[in-house]
Amino acid sequence: MSHYKSYPVYKNSGVEWIGRVPEHWETLRIKRAAALRNERRNDLPNGWTYVGLEDVESESGRYAPTKGESRLSDDSMVGVFRAGDVLYGKLRPYLRKAIVTERDGVCSTEFLVLIAGRAVATWLHCWLLTPDVTQQIEAGCDGAKMPRADWEHVGSIPMPLPPPAEQSTIAAALDRETIRIDALIAKKTCFIELLKEKRSALITHAVTKGFDPDVKMKDSGVEWIGEVPEHWNTARLANIGSFSKGSGGTKADDADVGVACIRYGDIYTTYDTLIRKIVRFITEQASSSYTPIQHGDILLAASGETFEEIGKSSVYLGDENCVCGGDVIILRPVKIVDPAFLAYALASSVSQSQKKLMGKGFTVIHIYAGDLRDLVIVLPPKDEQRSISRHLEKKLASIDGLISTTQRSIDLLKERRSAFIVAAVTGQIDLRCQSGDLPISNDSRRVTCA
Known part of the structure; x- marks a missing residue:
C-alpha cells in the first residue's frame, strides 16, 4: 500500500485503538450515525427474499443465497429490512457476517438490522467487518458457546466518519480492490479443492486397485x-x-x-x-x-x-x-x-x-x-501394503506441498485485504483520488431480491 498517499493533516481520534484520523473527519459512536430497525413479522411477502446467517459468507460479507423460503415455518418470526439497510450477524460476531441490502426483505432474527443515517451504508458495512471492531464487539458479547452481540453494545463502539461523499468514494475504491482480491482468493481456493479431489482419488485408487x-x-x-x-x-x-x-x-x-x-x-x-x-x-x-x-x-x-x-x-x-x-x-x-x-x-x-x-x-x-x-x-499381502503406503506418502507429499503453498498465498491475500480496508476506513491512506471511475458495483455483497 506504499503507493497510496496519506492525508495532508491528521488529528488524534481520542480512541486509542483507532489512533489518528484525517483532520476533517469526525469520530463518534455508531448509534449516532445509524439506528436499529426493530420490525418483526411472521410471513414472507410475495417477492421478498429471506436472508439467513448461512446465506452470508464470513469475513468477505458476500451474499451467497440458499433456498431461504423453504426454511421458514408458518409461525417463524423474522426481522424486516428495507433497501439500503445493513444486516449484521449478532450470533458469533467473530464470523464477521454483514451485508448491504438493495431491496426490502426479511431476515433471521440473529441479524441486527441497521438503518444508515449519517454513515453511508457501504461505509458502515466496511467498518463493521474490520478486525478491531470485531474484537470490540466480541468483548461485550453474552454467552460462552453461542456468543451474541446486542445493539446497545454495538451502537456504543466508536467509528471514524468522513463527510458522506467521501464515505461513498472510499467505499467504492474498497469495493473494486476487495472484489479483485476476492477473485484471486476464489481461484486459489478452487485450485485447492481440485488438489484435494486429486488427493482423495489417488488414495482410493491405491488402496483398492494398487x-x-x-x-x-x-x-x-x-x-x-x-x-x-x-x-x-x-x-x-x-x-x-x-x-x-x-x-x-x-x-x-x-x-x-x-x-x-x-x-x-x-x-x-x-x-x-x-x-x-x-x-x-x-x-x-x-x-x-x-x-x-x-x-x-x-x-x-x-x-x-x-x-x-x-x-x-x-x-x-x-x-x-x-x-x-x-x-x-x-x-x-x-x-x-x-x-x-x-x-x-x-x-x-x-x-x-x-x-x-x-x-x-x-x-x-x-x-x-x-x-x-x-x-x-x-x-493386499503385507509387503504390498507397505509398498503402497510408502509410494502414497511420496506422491501425497507433492500434492500437500502445493496445497500448503497455495493456502499460504490465500492467507497473505486475506491479510492484505484486511489491512487495506483498515487503512482506508481509518484514513491512513487517501483514496479520494481513486473516485472518478469507481462506481459501487452491483456485486454479491448486496442482497438483490429479484
Missing part, C-alpha cells in the same frame, strides 16, 4: 468396492484389529512440556493421515487419566459436525510415549496389517462412505466402535 496397471482383477463381492486385484482380499475391521476407547480430561491439562497427547479435535484440525510428531502436551499428573497409545495405533474421531467427515482417522507413527483423550476410538491392527496402509484405507472414499452411513445424531454426529467393526476394506 499401482500395478497389469495386475489381474476379480470381483470383490462388495458392490461399493467393485473389482480388486486377484490376489487381494476384503476384510472387516473386526477381523484385523481390536478396538478400545480413549479417555481423558480437558484442555486445562495442556502444558508446554510434559506427556505427548492427541485429542479428538486434533485429528480434524492438526493432523493428516500419518502422525509422526506430536504438537500437544499435558501435565505428567493429568496423564494418568488418559489412555496410552502405541506406535501403529489408528485413532478415529468419535464425534464431529458432519456425516461426511465423521470418523476421520490418523495413525500414530511416533516414538515417544503418547496418550489420547476422550471421544477417540483406538484401533490396534494385527501383525498382518501395515498401520500406514490401514490408515490410508480408512481415509479412502470407500471407507468414508461407509462411516457416513454409520454416523448417528443431528447437531453433533457420533460414530461407535460397534459399528466400525463391520467396516470393510481391501487387504
Whole structure:
C-alpha cells in the first residue's frame, strides 16, 4: 500500500485503538450515525427474499443465497429490512457476517438490522467487518458457546466518519480492490479443492486397485468396492484389529512440556493421515487419566459436525510415549496389517462412505466402535501394503506441498485485504483520488431480491 498517499493533516481520534484520523473527519459512536430497525413479522411477502446467517459468507460479507423460503415455518418470526439497510450477524460476531441490502426483505432474527443515517451504508458495512471492531464487539458479547452481540453494545463502539461523499468514494475504491482480491482468493481456493479431489482419488485408487496397471482383477463381492486385484482380499475391521476407547480430561491439562497427547479435535484440525510428531502436551499428573497409545495405533474421531467427515482417522507413527483423550476410538491392527496402509484405507472414499452411513445424531454426529467393526476394506499381502503406503506418502507429499503453498498465498491475500480496508476506513491512506471511475458495483455483497 506504499503507493497510496496519506492525508495532508491528521488529528488524534481520542480512541486509542483507532489512533489518528484525517483532520476533517469526525469520530463518534455508531448509534449516532445509524439506528436499529426493530420490525418483526411472521410471513414472507410475495417477492421478498429471506436472508439467513448461512446465506452470508464470513469475513468477505458476500451474499451467497440458499433456498431461504423453504426454511421458514408458518409461525417463524423474522426481522424486516428495507433497501439500503445493513444486516449484521449478532450470533458469533467473530464470523464477521454483514451485508448491504438493495431491496426490502426479511431476515433471521440473529441479524441486527441497521438503518444508515449519517454513515453511508457501504461505509458502515466496511467498518463493521474490520478486525478491531470485531474484537470490540466480541468483548461485550453474552454467552460462552453461542456468543451474541446486542445493539446497545454495538451502537456504543466508536467509528471514524468522513463527510458522506467521501464515505461513498472510499467505499467504492474498497469495493473494486476487495472484489479483485476476492477473485484471486476464489481461484486459489478452487485450485485447492481440485488438489484435494486429486488427493482423495489417488488414495482410493491405491488402496483398492494398487499401482500395478497389469495386475489381474476379480470381483470383490462388495458392490461399493467393485473389482480388486486377484490376489487381494476384503476384510472387516473386526477381523484385523481390536478396538478400545480413549479417555481423558480437558484442555486445562495442556502444558508446554510434559506427556505427548492427541485429542479428538486434533485429528480434524492438526493432523493428516500419518502422525509422526506430536504438537500437544499435558501435565505428567493429568496423564494418568488418559489412555496410552502405541506406535501403529489408528485413532478415529468419535464425534464431529458432519456425516461426511465423521470418523476421520490418523495413525500414530511416533516414538515417544503418547496418550489420547476422550471421544477417540483406538484401533490396534494385527501383525498382518501395515498401520500406514490401514490408515490410508480408512481415509479412502470407500471407507468414508461407509462411516457416513454409520454416523448417528443431528447437531453433533457420533460414530461407535460397534459399528466400525463391520467396516470393510481391501487387504493386499503385507509387503504390498507397505509398498503402497510408502509410494502414497511420496506422491501425497507433492500434492500437500502445493496445497500448503497455495493456502499460504490465500492467507497473505486475506491479510492484505484486511489491512487495506483498515487503512482506508481509518484514513491512513487517501483514496479520494481513486473516485472518478469507481462506481459501487452491483456485486454479491448486496442482497438483490429479484
